[in-house]
Amino acid sequence: MDDVRFAVLGTGGIGRRTLEVSQHKDGLTAVAACDRNGVAVNHGGLDVDELLEATEGNIASGPQGGPEQSSGDEPRDSEPRDDVATDGGAAAATEGVKQHGDQAGVVASEQGRPTETPIDDVIAESDAIDAVLIALPNLEHDFIPRVAERFAEADYEGVLVDVLKRSRVIGMLDDREEQLTESGITFVCGAGATPGFLTGAAALAAQSFVEVEEVEIWWGVGLKSGYEDNRGTVREDIAHLDGYDIETAREMSEAEIEELIDDHDGVLEFHDMEHADDVLLERAGICDAEDVHVGGVLDVRSDEKPTTTTVSVTGTTFDGETGTNTFQLDDVTSMEANVNGPALGYLKAGVRNNRAGHYGVFGPADLMPGF
Amino acid sequence: MDDVRFAVLGTGGIGRRTLEVSQHKDGLTAVAACDRNGVAVNHGGLDVDELLEATEGNIASGPQGGPEQSSGDEPRDSEPRDDVATDGGAAAATEGVKQHGDQAGVVASEQGRPTETPIDDVIAESDAIDAVLIALPNLEHDFIPRVAERFAEADYEGVLVDVLKRSRVIGMLDDREEQLTESGITFVCGAGATPGFLTGAAALAAQSFVEVEEVEIWWGVGLKSGYEDNRGTVREDIAHLDGYDIETAREMSEAEIEELIDDHDGVLEFHDMEHADDVLLERAGICDAEDVHVGGVLDVRSDEKPTTTTVSVTGTTFDGETGTNTFQLDDVTSMEANVNGPALGYLKAGVRNNRAGHYGVFGPADLMPGF
Known part of the structure; x- marks a missing residue:
């Protein structure tokens, strides 16, 4: 398979570690990353070490517990977030952004720049992005489905991957399958440790x-x-x-x-x-x-x-x-190791499928040989 | 995935059991089977029960031992077989054909007819066959690669699956990859229990x-x-x-x-x-x-x-x-169960790839999500 250029939405635990783990293998190039306050894009490849170093300490939600992964797929705040919740802003939210230093999060990297519309900024670059890992807490059950919708509205043709956990979210993605398919999106859902x-x-x-x-x-x-x-x-x-x-x-x-x-x-x-x-x-x-x-x-x-x-x-x-x-x-083997390797594996499998013209919503088991 | 129409070359242990196991799932229709002396073809679907009953007792090589599968991927005779060896004739050979009764093997089925060129007969029907399981003993190391070559010479566009064991055979398949790709063949090799x-x-x-x-x-x-x-x-x-x-x-x-x-x-x-x-x-x-x-x-x-x-x-x-x-x-779980389910699983994965235009030689691990 040719080189896969990928973006990460959210630089909390999963986002950061995915960037880190991707460096261990050939054929995966991180080209964009964003959090609530900033975005970094380099189509020639981000300097991942610099980005990780600059944003170190930004994981209030850290390497999470729970079922071997950490997407945080439900509301953590008593106040529901509404329309703004589908922008990386509210999304990567309080837990996923560096809280100290002169600048917080991605903006602290020399590759980052401040923005109030981080997800839109990544979407704007998505013609040159093969796959996007959605490593955002799913603050509302329909949050990640709504992020997917925004990529579809922009006619993104590529792969979206998430590591969501709750069963009911799959149905919300299925509800949007026609729109995703029309756009040319291959959405691989539940692609962490479990599900994944x-x-x-x-x-x-x-x-x-x-x-x-x-x-x-x-x-x-x-x-x-x-x-x-x-x-x-x-x-x-x-x-x-x-x-x-x-x-x-x-x-x-x-x-x-x-x-x-x-x-x-x-x-x-x-x-x-x-x-x-x-x-x-x-x-x-x-x-x-x-x-x-x-x-x-x-x-x-x-x-x-x-x-x-x-x-x-x-x-x-x-x-x-x-x-x-x-x-x-x-x-x-840590929960982190068991989320990030598979997430990238499913991401690559998603890209193979996308390039073959298979669009819509796929789960991990759909991507396996199966009798 | 739409219905997969498949053929089985050889009705020894693996061939017979694959036919049997395929009946347990939707979306798999056996349309052709052959052994040394006969061939049965029905594009609407073979009557598998009748075929299995009629050919029962034809397994001199039986449910085999060894590493959880039974392809028999090397010479079993002291005399090498030559050109004829790539026809089901010499191929399904002495061990894979019913040795008693009025008629031997597939011919004993009311769906079968005698032939001296069983593999050619299947190739002649291959426009309407999505996948072919090569369940023949690999009498010489290059036997199965040579069978593949014959399908390629006939411009077959579809899937070939085998359950071979020896490492050196993979290289022989790779040597033929260009020819297979040109024909439009997706060859899934080593797709039994181990390898598989x-x-x-x-x-x-x-x-x-x-x-x-x-x-x-x-x-x-x-x-x-x-x-x-x-x-x-x-x-x-x-x-x-x-x-x-x-x-x-x-x-x-x-x-x-x-x-x-x-x-x-x-x-x-x-x-x-x-x-x-x-x-x-x-x-x-x-x-x-x-x-x-x-x-x-x-x-x-x-x-x-x-x-x-x-x-x-x-x-x-x-x-x-x-x-x-x-x-x-x-x-x-018997060796047989651990060969035949995966063989059919890899066969279906092969068909998905073939329909997506992925031709050439694939191993089981190539068909998995992989980081």
Whole structure:
């Protein structure tokens, strides 16, 4: 495949690390990055080291916990953001921008310039951009779908990738599929760790079977950088606990969250999370969404993973045996490593599809060989 | 994806089971099958049940042992076959045709008719065939590459899939890539269990890492149908043992093989086999071929797998940790299940690529999202 020129919207944890990881491989050139206050564009290739160094320390939302990734796909503020929310401004938002120094975020880089319309600025350059990683917190459920819409309105022909988590967002993207297809956009959704890496693993493991009965995705995350930097994501995860939902979690005070965490000795266990692995596996024909179960354990006080991240796929073979194939990630592989490699892998797969004229909405499992 | 019309060359173990397994899913229609003596074609779809029933018992080479698949990719006869060897005649050969009853093999089906040129007969119908699974023993290393050549000479535009094992065959296919591409052929090679299923799993597991240090593929096979039906493959596997090679294994008498197996109490263990996983992972940019190791244990006297089939991928993450991700197949999943699902999965992936205009030679890992 020829060189892939990509942009990153948002320079929080995922955005920064994607830029970093892309340098380890040939064929990926970062040409644009933006955050709330600034944008940097160089079609010959950004100086990633300089950009990362200049923006270091801008991750209030940090390397997040939760299910091995950190998009933050739901509101973190009690006040919903409205129309402005689809511009990188409100989007990359308070958590994703450097809060100290003379200048904040991308603007601190000698490659950056201030702007009030960072996403529009990237769209303006998008003729020369093959793929865009949307590494913004999904402040509202329809936030990322609305960003996609704006690219479509500008007749962008290329790839959009996100690492969203909530199942319901996939339907919102599907609602916009016609518009995306007409524009020539290949939208790869849920392309982080889970959904993403582990969804692909489930699709692969399913190939022993003619009928898949259950997919269980079980993740472990130990927050290397500690809990302080990850309050936003922990709040988001609390919404998945029994007796809590998005609204109640949003309204909790910091002290209430502290108390909850203390009650659990820093270890939160989640079951039956609303994770898009379910709809993404169903749309790829692997199994019914209701047969997919996602859960895991988050330890906010240790760097060690509290449990081994495992995908278990149970099914029946053509010769009538019922068995379980498993995929396990080494405990030493960080959530960050398991988001960013796959995100770039799916990005490249998206570009191959886009160049072949395959437009619309694709999940990770749609991009795998699948019986 | 629209319906995929496929043909199977050879109705030995893999050919028959592929026909059987394809019935479990929508979107796959078997339209042609052939063996040494006969061919059956129905563009509206073969009556697979009738065909399988009529040809039952034709598997002298049976559900094979060895590394989870059964293509038999090397000479099994001491006399090399020459020009005729690329026709299904000599190809599907003595082991793949029903040896009893009034009529042998496909001809025994009411859909079959006798022919002396089965492969040519399928080629003659290939305008209406999207994909062809080459389930023939690779009697000589260049046998399958030569079959591919014949399709290219006939300007076939579609997918060819094989389940070959030996590394050196990939190079022979690459030598013919220009011809295949000109014809419009997408050739997916090594698309069984290993190489194939497990190669894809290795490519997937590699995505945590920016540098892959080692891939270890370790298979276990217990021959359900016993040893008697699998003498050919056992002989082939013996060539991988220390102190043996293709020539010495070929020249052993049945008694000598029996003695060797007795000496091992029916359990043969293999290390550093020449398996195309190595070159297939290298060509996809996952790691160097020399860092791929394939081995396993074959128990010819038990239906239980003597060891759990496991893929271990060791690498370094972007943040400097070294870890090992693993993929394991349940012991109850048979070698047959682990060949045929993936073979059909890769076949469908091949068709998607072919329809997108991607021609040439592809390995399993080339068809995966890959960073």
